Amino acid sequence: MITVAFHNLGCKVNAYEADRMRKSLLDEGFLLVPFEERADVYIINTCTVTNIADRKTRQMIHRARGMNKDAIVVAAGCYVDIRGREQLLSDGTDVAVFNQDKTRIAEIIRHALWERDLFVKEEEPAASPVSHSDPYAHTRAWIKCQDGCNMFCSYCIIPHARGRIKSRRISDILEEARDLSEEGYRELVLTGIHLSSYGLDRPDEGESLLQLIRAAAGIDGIQRIRLGSLEPGIITEEFAGSLKEIPKLCPHFHLSLQSGCDTVLKRMNRRYTTEEYAESVAILRKFFSHPAITTDIIVGFPGESEEEFEKTVSFVEKIGFYETHIFKYSRRRGTAADRMEGQLPDSVKTKRSRVLLNLRERDKRNYMETIPKGERLELLLEEPVQIEGKEHLSGYTREYIRAAVPLLGYKSGDLVTGLPLKSSDDILLLTDIHPGCRS
């Protein structure tokens, strides 16, 4: 039996594609083993969104070679699409797979094995079910709804790696979602490289993101729909009002900001102003009682002056996010920002990210205060966790707050509601637990 070890890097779309590749390999009779073990084939599902991602990709390629010098080492995905097959082959990989070829991974591996006279077609795949070696994983599933991006933000390499937007048909997505519901998943995360562009590549077919959300919410067994990252521009009164009519939709909105300063947003080629962004947040707060607004911010963008950074800090304070993900600007060859004047030293980026990190902790606490006293939170139970020496089951609320309940006979995949009690180790403890979802 040919053994395959997998390592995934990067975004949710990559994680989704990694799951699909694992599934197709298992269906073809390969045996999946942990990356730490000796394997015949090592697959690294790469990412190239930052220098750090590149470094991790190369590290994993070298680690695979170190685990078994005779193994077939495969690099797949964005790092390959940007660096090119030749570069990868000179970096010590045996096979380089572009993003568009990931669906053919089993065939590509079989061919590489055949070239080495290693391939023997097994009769019955003896392997255990798909990648979910973790018995608690059958709760939330990501579904890739579209790929590619047409935005060309000046710092981003992704449109060069993944091409123009391509939306999957709602019927295909629903078919997959029904399978996931039968497998026991209770929450679907609709994701993509640029989810806000869903359906724009096939305007004559009239499949919009809102239609997709409504359709996915109609699937039996699925209790929650969560949305991947959105652009502020998609948040209109009409869109938010329609979302409010979908009870299964989680009031958690990840609206990428990147900078809170208009002159920086312009240099980033982002398509909104801080005023328009604030308007989008106000609309969500008009239709949802306490929506969890989360975001991404890049610090140290080329030419970002102290004044411009201060504007970002005061804008973040004004909005009051539930969670901010802070990234230090990372030069990407081939992007417009890489050719810009005023590249900043890492020390400045570190200092600025520390300022926002401190703000983040305060904002998170402030958000928890916005939850009305006595309001029951709904929790999708996932995995066991020890809190204050006692066994609990943890998971995420509809607002994406990590929370936990005492065991009390519940199991992973159960939906319960409870009242916030206190936080412990950054996990919100719930009390007065009732089974079932929040109606």
Ligand code: SF4
């Ligand atoms: S929207 Fe901008 S940051 Fe996001 S994937 Fe597209 S180009 Fe990159």
